[in-house]
Amino acid sequence: MIKAGLVLTLLLATEAVATELYRYHDSAGTVVTADTIPPLAAADGYQIVNPQGQVLRVIKAQAPIDTEVDSSALDQYLLASFSQVDEVRQRKQRKLRLLARDIANVQNSLNSLIDRQERWLAEAASSEMAGAPISSDLQQKIQRAQLELAEMDKILADRQRELVAIEALYISYEQRLTLLLARQ
Numbered sequence: 001m002i003k004a005g006l007v008l009t010l011l012l013a014t015e016a017v018a019t020e021l022y023r024y025h026d027s028a029g030t031v032v033t034a035d036t037i038p039p040l041a042a043a044d045g046y047q048i049v050n051p052q053g054q055v056l057r058v059i060k061a062q063a064p065i066d067t068e069v070d071s072s073a074l075d076q077y078l079l080a081s082f083s084q085v086d087e088v089r090q091r092k093q094r095k096l097r098l099l100a101r102d103i104a105n106v107q108n109s110l111n112s113l114i115d116r117q118e119r120w121l122a123e124a125a126s127s128e129m130a131g132a133p134i135s136s137d138l139q140q141k142i143q144r145a146q147l148e149l150a151e152m153d154k155i156l157a158d159r160q161r162e163l164v165a166i167e168a169l170y171i172s173y174e175q176r177l178t179l180l181l182a183r184q
Helices: 002-016 039-043 070-082 085-129 136-183
Strands: 021-025 031-034 047-051 055-059
Touching: 002 085, 031 047, 039 136, 070 085
Parallel strands: none
Antiparallel strands: 021 031, 021 047, 047 055
16 A cells, blocks of 8 residues: 555656657757757747657648748838847847746746655655655645646746747848848
């Protein structure tokens, strides 16, 4: 009975820290599965998979920017906001730094929560091994931690997708502004 409880507890802990992974093709055409995705690979489409490799979502390739289509609203925004392509790159880097800092903060919080949950799980395992029941307070802490871990995993995945989207957006801005400035 003690072993069954300990195994169940460890399985729940393992499931709580599971994250989403990205499966994409690199520039050589090799299939890569990783916890981050390069912006240029993201533009070609990718899959979000669980740690067991099951596909959770498919993100389709971004349509290429048609530079011949009149994109007057975007063009006006770019020309009003930037006088040089370097300004686009600088703003992109600033946004990416801020988002990277946010991702690091979420990751640190996630790691801290994992550490606390591991301590609580060890405490629960010790109680079980001693033949004592696990206190309801400790059980609640472990359950809350599992819910918080799942939520933080989602937040982290969202931030990482946002990072990829910002990178792709500003690459398209750079390309479009380069074309617009060349026409002037």
